[in-house]
Amino acid sequence: MIGSVRVGVRTRQWAGLCLGVFTCITAHTASAADCPGHPDAIGTSRTLVVDPREHPRIGTMQYPETLPLEDHEVVLTFDDGPLPHNSNQILDILASECVKATFFEIGRMAQVYPEGVRKLRDAGHSIGTHTQNHPLSMDRMPIDRARQEIDDGIASVKAALGHDTALALFYRNPGLLRAGDVEDYLASQGIQTWSADFLADDWRHVSPSRVYDLAIKRLEEKGRGILLLHDIQARTVAALPRILHELKARGYRIVHVVPATSGQPATPTEPQQWQLHPPSETVAISHWPKIPNFVFTGADTLPAPALSDFDWRDGQLMTLAEPLDRARRLARGVPLPRETPWPRQSPLPLDNAASALPVPAESIFEIQEKRHAATRPVAPSSHHAEQTVPSKRETDGVARLISADARDSRRMIPGSLPITEPGLRRVLRHLI
């Protein structure tokens, strides 16, 4: 594992030896030495330790918070595996670049290919889960069934690993389809729900070149974040080397995320670091918070505006009905437009102004992430038109779909229908 701890030790060692110019230059090449045989590898710049209980939902595509990354830091995630042929190639690419990632494994896939899960562990990647059967209905299925999907998925991946310690309590909804009661359940179990900060559409029928283009373009728009990919997709295998090469060329750094343990506490962070764009005096707030912190006190009306609200220069009162020439006089030589576009003459004398403003309707504060609007994955707005909603035919998960390939089956899922790897590939290519 190439992490901050290791890098830190190395830095201290070099600091003690940095006695001359030549030695100091050598210290800058330490990161290349971390990836033996691959001097051009992008590597993994640091390890970020997170406590899932402190930040139960992350990923700005759906949640207010995301990982506390610095500018130009990227976290790679891969969903839907393991599927040996393609997943193994993804692992080889990551190994050649000394990159650590997070994988969200499907329980049923882990049952069929447990060795694929163990390869992730042995390579030092983080392993989360992605339900048992990848149902594209987590946003609307009964909570008992949803819990079963989550629990079974975790149990299957744990069984593949043989012990619990390698499994991170990281979880991602199939299709990013979310529901409040599901999220509540996950949080109650100390499980962190991961959305993403941007996609590369690698589950769709696009070329590897398109996957590369989208990954880089969308990352550049955000500057940092969690990239969602799929290790089961051949187009992802084809695109990943170029993506990693370009990330390095553009100065991006890979961060590996691991869960906190009793022996490895969470990396210290500040709350604002968990926001992609923390509010500041120079950046306008473009979104209402997901859960507005308004307190409706029961007052039926808001207070009437004070006369001082209409003060303008020197405390002199100028109503909207004031003639324009008086406004010009008050401007003291500053040229004003000959006509004001609005309003020219207010028919409302100040004395007759409403003594109270109406209470704003609650609908004003509604946000789009309420139930019906939040049940579909959210893409960056500039690419929203490219999003497709899975059809019902695609929404019944792995177990039912793989039955279509039972004829040429060679492998069996215990207690289920026969399965083949090509069959799974055909099934899963439609799934995010």
Ligand SMILES: [Zn+2]
């Ligand atoms: Zn998926």
